[in-house]
Amino acid sequence: MASIADFVSTLADDSQDPGAHKDFPLMPEGEAYDMGHAPDGTPLFDPRILDSHEFMRNPYPYYRILRDHYPVFHDKLHNTYWVTRYDDVSNCYFDDEGYNTIPKGSSSGVLGNTQLELSGIEHRRRRNLYGQHLVGQALKARVPSIQRLARQKIDDWDTIDDENVVSEKDGVRTVALGAAFANEFPIRVVCEVLGFPEEARSDFYYWYNSMMSGLGGSETHKQGLEARQHLEDYVEGIVAERRDTPTYLYDQDGKNLGKDIISKLCESKVDDDFLSTEEITSNITLIVAAGGETTRGAIMNLWYLLLQHPEQFAAIQQDDALWDAAFHETLRHSSPIGGQPRHNSFDVELQGVHVPAGSLMQMVDFSANHDERIFKNPETFNIFRDDLYSGKLLRSGYRKDGRCSHMAFGVGPHLCPGAWISHQEAVEGSRILNARLKNPRINFDKQPKDIDGKSLAPIGLISVRELHIDYDV
Amino acid sequence: MSATQPSDIIYGRNGVAITKRTGRGGGYRNYEVHQRERVGESTEQIKPLQLISPEHLHDPYPLLEILREHYPFYRDWLANAYWVTRYNDVTSLFADDPNYETRSKRWYYGIENFGRDLREELPVLFAQADGMDTHAEPLAVELASQFAGRDGTDLATEFAARFPLELLTRVLDIPRDDRARFVERYWRMQRGMFWDPLAQQAGRDAITELTAYFEPLLETRRSAPGNDLVSTIANLELDDGPTTAADLVATLLEGDHETLHGGLANLWFLLLTHPEQLDLVRSERRLLKHAWFETLRHSTPVLSAQRFARHEVERFGKLIPEGALIVLSAAAANRDPRIFDAPDQFRVDRRDVCQREPRGMYRADGLAAGIAFGLGRPTRHPAVPEDRPRSLYALTRDAAVTASNVMLETFHEIRLSSKAEPTLQARRIWEMHTCWKLPATLTSS
Numbered sequence: 001m002a003s004i005a006d007f008v009s010t011l012a013d014d015s016q017d018p019g020a021h022k023d024f025p026l027m028p029e030g031e032a033y034d035m036g037h038a039p040d041g042t043p044l045f046d047p048r049i050l051d052s053h054e055f056m057r058n059p060y061p062y063y064r065i066l067r068d069h070y071p072v073f074h075d076k077l078h079n080t081y082w083v084t085r086y087d088d089v090s091n092c093y094f095d096d097e098g099y100n101t102i103p104k105g106s107s108s109g110v111l112g113n114t115q116l117e118l119s120g121i122e123h124r125r126r127r128n129l130y131g132q133h134l135v136g137q138a139l140k141a142r143v144p145s146i147q148r149l150a151r152q153k154i155d156d157w158d159t160i161d162d163e164n165v166v167s168e169k170d171g172v173r174t175v176a177l178g179a180a181f182a183n184e185f186p187i188r189v190v191c192e193v194l195g196f197p198e199e200a201r202s203d204f205y206y207w208y209n210s211m212m213s214g215l216g217g218s219e220t221h222k223q224g225l226e227a228r229q230h231l232e233d234y235v236e237g238i239v240a241e242r243r244d245t246p247t248y249l250y251d252q253d254g255k256n257l258g259k260d261i262i263s264k265l266c267e268s269k270v271d272d273d274f275l276s277t278e279e280i281t282s283n284i285t286l287i288v289a290a291g292g293e294t295t296r297g298a299i300m301n302l303w304y305l306l307l308q309h310p311e312q313f314a315a316i317q318q319d320d321a322l323w324d325a326a327f328h329e330t331l332r333h334s335s336p337i338g339g340q341p342r343h344n345s346f347d348v349e350l351q352g353v354h355v356p357a358g359s360l361m362q363m364v365d366f367s368a369n370h371d372e373r374i375f376k377n378p379e380t381f382n383i384f385r386d387d388l389y390s391g392k393l394l395r396s397g398y399r400k401d402g403r404c405s406h407m408a409f410g411v412g413p414h415l416c417p418g419a420w421i422s423h424q425e426a427v428e429g430s431r432i433l434n435a436r437l438k439n440p441r442i443n444f445d446k447q448p449k450d451i452d453g454k455s456l457a458p459i460g461l462i463s464v465r466e467l468h469i470d471y472d473v
Numbered sequence: 474m475s476a477t478q479p480s481d482i483i484y485g486r487n488g489v490a491i492t493k494r495t496g497r498g499g500g501y502r503n504y505e506v507h508q509r510e511r512v513g514e515s516t517e518q519i520k521p522l523q524l525i526s527p528e529h530l531h532d533p534y535p536l537l538e539i540l541r542e543h544y545p546f547y548r549d550w551l552a553n554a555y556w557v558t559r560y561n562d563v564t565s566l567f568a569d570d571p572n573y574e575t576r577s578k579r580w581y582y583g584i585e586n587f588g589r590d591l592r593e594e595l596p597v598l599f600a601q602a603d604g605m606d607t608h609a610e611p612l613a614v615e616l617a618s619q620f621a622g623r624d625g626t627d628l629a630t631e632f633a634a635r636f637p638l639e640l641l642t643r644v645l646d647i648p649r650d651d652r653a654r655f656v657e658r659y660w661r662m663q664r665g666m667f668w669d670p671l672a673q674q675a676g677r678d679a680i681t682e683l684t685a686y687f688e689p690l691l692e693t694r695r696s697a698p699g700n701d702l703v704s705t706i707a708n709l710e711l712d713d714g715p716t717t718a719a720d721l722v723a724t725l726l727e728g729d730h731e732t733l734h735g736g737l738a739n740l741w742f743l744l745l746t747h748p749e750q751l752d753l754v755r756s757e758r759r760l761l762k763h764a765w766f767e768t769l770r771h772s773t774p775v776l777s778a779q780r781f782a783r784h785e786v787e788r789f790g791k792l793i794p795e796g797a798l799i800v801l802s803a804a805a806a807n808r809d810p811r812i813f814d815a816p817d818q819f820r821v822d823r824r825d826v827c828q829r830e831p832r833g834m835y836r837a838d839g840l841a842a843g844i845a846f847g848l849g850r851p852t853r854h855p856a857v858p859e860d861r862p863r864s865l866y867a868l869t870r871d872a873a874v875t876a877s878n879v880m881l882e883t884f885h886e887i888r889l890s891s892k893a894e895p896t897l898q899a900r901r902i903w904e905m906h907t908c909w910k911l912p913a914t915l916t917s918s
Binding site: 046 | 515
């Protein structure tokens with residue numbers, strides 16, 4: 001550069017990278033787009049990728065860059081610190097005081113004041129109010145009704161008059177697993193557990209969908225808030241009734257299983273005060289939101305992955321107990337939940353990065369589950385892997401004898417309280433599906449393809465939206 | 474900048490040392506902290522993605538109007554920030570040091586402990602003021618003489634971008650042969666602080682190169698000081714040790730030339746696209762100073778400033794959590810119709826803008842001034858005591874007005890080249906909003 005005049009003349013060149021939007025090219029699955037390198041060869045990470053379509057469908061090579069080179073990545077575009085290694089994520093999850101849960105993302109608008117937002121003792125005692133209905137004996141008592149709802153959903157296939165959902169030709173039936181089963185099944189279970197009357201269930205499904213789409217703080221946010229308001233108005237009436245007259249759940253034989261969750265919440269006290277209707281609604285919205293989309297995603301991803309690995313699917317036919325391992329490996333490989341936000345209560349230094357108190361720190365479960373420091377060949381779906389723990393879920397997590405639990409349910413005080421019931425739904429539902437579906441295989445023509453136009457699209461960050469399965473009638 | 478004191482390392486469950494905690498931070502808050510948004514508070518008129526869209530980088534004012542008029546305290550979930558857009562809110566938060574902090578550019582770079590920012594040292598302030606006052610006019614005359622007799626001149630680069638950079642090299646007295654290289658490094662360093670990893674890498678390299686460059690120069694001027702800013706810094710006596718090249722580079726990094734560059738470019742963009750205003754200025758030369766103020770109000774180059782809540786604060790009927798990022802939008806506040814009459818109009822003889830250096834709370838004269846964040850705070854010494862130089866506001870204004878006045882003196886006609894369609898634009902999110910191409914035809918007097 002000979003002179004300042006020469007230098008400033010380069011500034012008029014508007015071919016420079018124009019700004020926050022960049023259309024990142026779609027890469028083959030597992031390969032990262034080259035975002036540049038430091039002189040020492042360290043790959044650079046462009047935070048704009050996080051908003052891109054490429055990242056949604058092919059996130060794991062980018063998470064690998066973060067884990068290997070920026071385990072705590074200060075993303076100044078989103079004002080966020082991304083925490084991506086298994087050990088760091090699990091340590092932060094356990095440290096409820098150092099990494100607290102307020103103030104949350106946009107879910108607070110729609111879901112309201114839920115357990116997700118609380119820390120410490122406030123969290124503990126409220127969580128126990130309903131957590132106890134989703135585990136142990138209470139859960140065992142619900143298994144038959146979960147099975148009954150699954151059978152009902154499948155029985156309904158014979159009467160569905162929609163080519164896009166169920167069709168039949170030459171002895172082969174094609175069913176859209178989402179529309180015909182997985183979208184609604186978990187919501188039905190939730191309604192049953194909550195003891196919602198039959199006639200409210202279609203409203204309920206609408207509220208659920210609106211609230212889920214309103215979570216992003218986007219233009220659908222208002223719809224989400226309205227749905228939440230309608231739900232609250234509706235629940236208010238139910239709560240008013242059940243505060244006086246509790247309702248009960250019964251099994252097939254008419255045996256009393258005890259009060260439903262709402263009736264239990266109606267008589268629960270914290271600090272000698274009954275829970276307000278708002279609190280009860282918030283807890284219900286949380287159960288609905290957490291119990292719907294996640295379990296749906298788990299079922300869809302499980303079948304998508306299993307049907308692409310026929311040898312593993314064949315092994316399950318021989319050994320029914322393998323469904324548990326398949327469920328856990330699915331959640332490790334392609335979890336429906338990406339992670340949880342935390343805010344550090346103190347100035348901390350994590351992986352050499354100084355994080356001022358109150359910063360948003362995103363714990364990336366997706367990345368922790370693919371941490372090769374914990375799981376060998378993390379991108380491979382393998383229900384027989386010997387480094388994944390797939391026994392009974394523990395709040396303390398599991399790390400022993402070279403086996404670790406996956407991070408899809410989190411660990412520590414905020415471990416998903418619905419983990420056990422969603423496990424039952426996915427596994428029992430899949431067993432029943434498996435018994436009905438003869439020789440199931442993916443209807444290749446109807447599924448979206450990867451960029452090569454040949455192989456099936458990767459699951460990426462959002463669960464499989466629809467899965468068309470052919471089976472012999 | 475938060476003070477960090479080393480304290481115990483806390484070991485995580487898996488024996489991994491994760492947490493070095495300091496005394497700051499209030500621990501976790503619980504139940505009462507949460508405020509649910511209600512249906513009426515939904516912000517469906519705007520999508521967060523729009524705020525980083527190319528259209529917004531080009532013309533931010535339509536979206537900012539939506540924010541200012543409908544969501545004066547807008548929660549941007551994508552950028553994890555709160556936008557403040559009304560004039561009185563912006564100025565009051567900007568002046569509210571007990572509750573909000575500005576983080577240094579070194580923090581954005583992740584090099585908080587690099588060097589010392591010497592911008593508040595009195596000798597530095599004086600050297601800067603002397604340098605700018607001494608060199609502004611001769612430099613402008615030199616540039617104008619180069620433009621004379623040429624077919625066309627791009628005022629955005631050849632004048633507005635070049636003048637502040639040339640001025641800086643003279644204030645620092647960079648040897649003539651090193652100037653071009655210094656300017657290129659300085660530019661890279663200033664651009665690298667935000668989210669772009671390539672720019673940040675280039676900026677880090679520039680910081681290293683500049684530090685290496687200044688080390689011998691600083692030593693030379695320690696023994697043989699001249700009348701320039703580098704010599705002043707070299708011979709500064711500080712309690713915590715002699716000054717280093719890192720101090721000098723940190724001081725350069727924390728300061729900036731953006732407002733002088735962007736302000737000059739925007740001033741001439743506005744004058745050339747509003748010829749009747751240019752005629753006004755020509756007929757009454759004192760209005761040039763007002764045109765500068767009006768430019769900073771109407772089209773401020775530095776669109777916003779980032780502040781962080783030092784602790785939980787209650788404002789706007791909300792609890793702002795500790796550490797929250799607040800985006801103070803000068804661009805939105807400067808077009809606040811509650812403050813300025815017909816705010817979208819560029820009028821150099823406007824009567825509702827403060828016509829002095831804004832002091833204290835931006836209300837010298839009792840009138841609001843256009844907010845220009847690039848200049849930092851209005852002076853903390855409203856009376857401008859004798860032992861202090863003029864504020865950066867005044868220095869920048871005088872440099873810009875002097876240079877522009879030389880242009881008006883040298884050329885009796887300055888107009889946009891035919892077919893030119895200049896626009897303002899921020900090239901990247903968070904970068905300054907200014908004119909990058911302004912082809913003009915200059916006719917010598």
